[in-house]
Amino acid sequence: MTLTVALAGNPNCGKTTLFNALTGARHHVGNWPGVTVERRSGTFEHGGTTMEVVDLPGTYSLAARSEDERVAVHFLASPEVDLVLNVLDASNLERNLYLSTQLLELGKPVAFVLNMVDDAENRGVRIDVPALELLLGGPIIPTVGNREQGINELKELLGTMARGESNRCRSITVDYGHDIEGELAKLQKEICRDEQLEASMPPRWLALQLLENNVEAKRVVSESHACEAITQQLARSFAFLEPHLGADGATLVAERRYGFAHGLVKEVASAPDDKKSPTAKLDALLTHRVLGIPIFIGVLALMYSLSFVLGKIPQDWIADAFKALSTFTAARLPAGELTSLLVDGVIPGVSAVIVFVPVIMILMGCIAFLEDTGYMARAAFIMDRLMHVMGLHGKSFIPLIMGSGCNVPAIQAARTIESPQDRLITMLVTPLVSCSARLQVFIVIAGTFFTPIKAAFAIIAMHFLGLGLAVLMGRLLRSALFSGPSSPFVMELPPYRLPMLKATLIHMWEKGSIFLTRAGTTIFAGATLVWFLSRYPGIANREWTLEYQQQRHAIAALNLPVVESEERLKAAQLAHESRIVNSSLAARLGQKVEPILRPILDPDHKRAEAWKDVIALTAGFVAKEIVVSTMAVIHQASEEPKEGERLSPLQVALRDGSGLTPLTALAFMVFTLIYTPCIGTIAMIRREAGSWRWAAFTVGYGLVLGWGLAWVTVALGRAMGFA
């Protein structure tokens, strides 16, 4: 027998820690159907009963306005749930009890966990648990979640309750007073005319939501055949209550609930003492008027270096290992289609997926740490003014900055933003922030066409252009997509707490594995597709393969010194690959779309081989750094500079042979910055936004915007007399 326990509570009440303590490592992370809210569930066994625990999103209320609340209410009201476990933060009891007053209305047995009792005691708050249990009408277990205190007792209690053997449950609901209760009864009577409606949720709960003017409740009613009767009764109730009690329904209901919570707290808890809490002392420094911002920048710098400097070390190992594997395989297998699929398609594809894992895990670990300590809310508090100007939320700042390391984990980092609108906009503009992979392309191109100082300026300009565009697009998308008022910035600043290492590690592991399973397949598929586009049909040409093999044999037969022989072998390989790539499907695509790109990359129509840029840009779709290595193949020139020379053979070839001028090179850089996010970013947007539509939108607007700005670059440059 499996029984389902829904874990409900406010944000920051220690729900997730308790969930981990209950279910251990055995849990599953997925999405709630149809939405992008994470669904975490796990099981534990007690006394022969298997209990499935479902961790609901943390909410302050069940008013079903936000995505999180809708998910929570819908699940709580479903017959699937046998038992509700409400986690209460003992150090913030009154506000936590507001949600409890709603949970008690849902008609399911409710048990309570009084968490963080130690925090409350440190603040001088002592809670009379037996008295609270009596007044709430449900069993209460005091715990300290991060020390796993009281967990066994809790499991025991859940077991007996779920089997219906507990006698500690009495159903208690808030008494809304004579007038409101009278109107509630009348509304319930009308609701009960529709049996289906009556069965779908407790009539009293629906009546309360109607009094609160809840949009979702009104929608449910509008589908009922009793709609007219209910609506009329509601109008009568409002007409009676509002003048009589001096406020609208929503205020009255909230007041009564808080009245109940306030009365309870007065009854069972001692008042906190006046001494300054550790949180207040820390905040005096961390959100200080002058020091707040420098400290935040320091935290950001630390997080950035941990993720992208420290994270680069295992990333390089992975990349090197795969490169070695690919070289090893290439040397052992005969040249041909299958070898190429393996060496140029599958191995780099798998590598392109796995290299992200260390960075994702470290960055997500840092963010989870900041969230769990409570600093994330302060970071948003500090930066909100600036981000608000951009039409975004204070919490959007961190993903945008992290985007300059790598867009992929940055988009995942946007998950800390509660409002779905703000989160979506942040995800859609993050790809405009220039990442370290694009930096590699800029270094090669700028280094070729500009003097070192001008090149440095051009590269910095690209980064500012990216950030500036993110700001502009943020504002534009906000007004274009969501014309309504932006979601309210009513954010709790929770007390600082030291997170548990175990929780952070579990979180990192989850993020890494979710990336591998959900985004990994897309990235791999994309990499294989691009391999196909850039190798066929040439790779299947037997004559070319045979010629190449003969060349290799011929070189080997010359008995040259090792160094020279290897150089010649490399040159032959490059020539062979170049022939394939330059006649590939991607090359044909390049010739087809060349007229479109002509205004930005070849304004004077002097470049015979401008279509070759398209091959490099197509390859850049897999990962931007591949643009450089593809150019090396296209132009048959190595990307590694010879000793003592500033420019690599590739750069020399680009300067002398590609026909790009400094101005069109700059336009090329602008286009590379914007034209499309890499496949990893696209896969992540798809996963986090929950639909291909937004991923496609990002690619689409990137291409249009990239072309437009590159065109502006060329037009402006020519107007100013540059070539």
Next chain:
Amino acid sequence: MTQNLPIPLSLLQPGDQGEVVLVQAKGQVRQRLLEMGFIRGARLRVEKLAPLGDPMELVIKGYHLSLRREESSCILVQPVAG
């Protein structure tokens, strides 16, 4: 500080205290503010302003909350002497 007329919360300075008189916001913001404890008679204290001057941090119902000026200007409070 003794005043008879309620004023918008956004006009309170760090350290000031007040009692909620009315939440003037509409729709989603209104419901959210009510849930977070901005009900008639609730005591609050302004803690500080963010380094860039907005949002504000305040204490209500024993916990800390941050509000943008947009929201705090539609909450009427009666200043109370601390």
